[in-house]
Amino acid sequence: MPRPGEVSLAHRGLLFLDEFPEFSRKALETLRQPLEDGEVTISRARASLRYPARFQLLAAMNPCPCGHHGDPEKACTCTPLSRTRYTARLSGPLLDRIDIRVAVPRLTVEELTRSKEPEPSGPIRARIQAARDRMLLRQGERNSLLVGQALRLHAPLAAGPASFMAAAARQLGLTGRGHDRVLRLARTVADLGGSDEIREVHLAEAVAFRPREL
Secondary structure: OOOOOHHHHHHOOOEEEEEEHHHHHHHHHHHHHHHOOOEEEEEEEOOOOEEOOOOEEEHHHOOOOOOOOOOOOOOOOOOOOHHHHHHOOOHHHHOOOOOOOOOOOOHHHHHOOOOOOOOOHHHHHHHHHHHHHHHHHHHOOOHHOHHHHHHHOOOOOHHHHHHHHHHHHHOOOOOHHHHHHHHHHHHHHHHOOOOOOOOOHHHHHHHHOOOOOO
């Protein structure tokens, strides 16, 4: 009898995968269905079972096998081919399902020793709660669950932002899925800013989290 795996055990929680490209291609590709549908299907000869799997995926990876590509202080020892093979382990359809991609450069000694006092968690929590209350009052569910006509209804774009979005989609070569994920993220950015309308600045921030290259 198939038993729930990691994606189902992470249901309504966080699934953290470190060294993301080091997982097998088969294991990574199986993430596509739960990331899209919030459930995983396991088929066997006698039965097909579905388990809940609506989780938040957090993945981390190095920029290359040696970890120094783009580092201003330490030279990368990888060949262009090895870097290409490393990033190619993550397929386009899988990356298309990841909303936010952020490059985190190595901190300098000065940054480590002179770090600014972080913002207290209280104000951050208050902003998140206000944005959550706003979206639940507007549509009764989280922005991440909006699809199809529901997304168009609750994340409409005026003429200016619509033109900006169309230009960004052409420049980045966004798929239909990628377009909707940027729009959902922009809706959340607007909610965090206390705005009922999605403006160009919100779309620009959402697009910035979706670079063409890893």
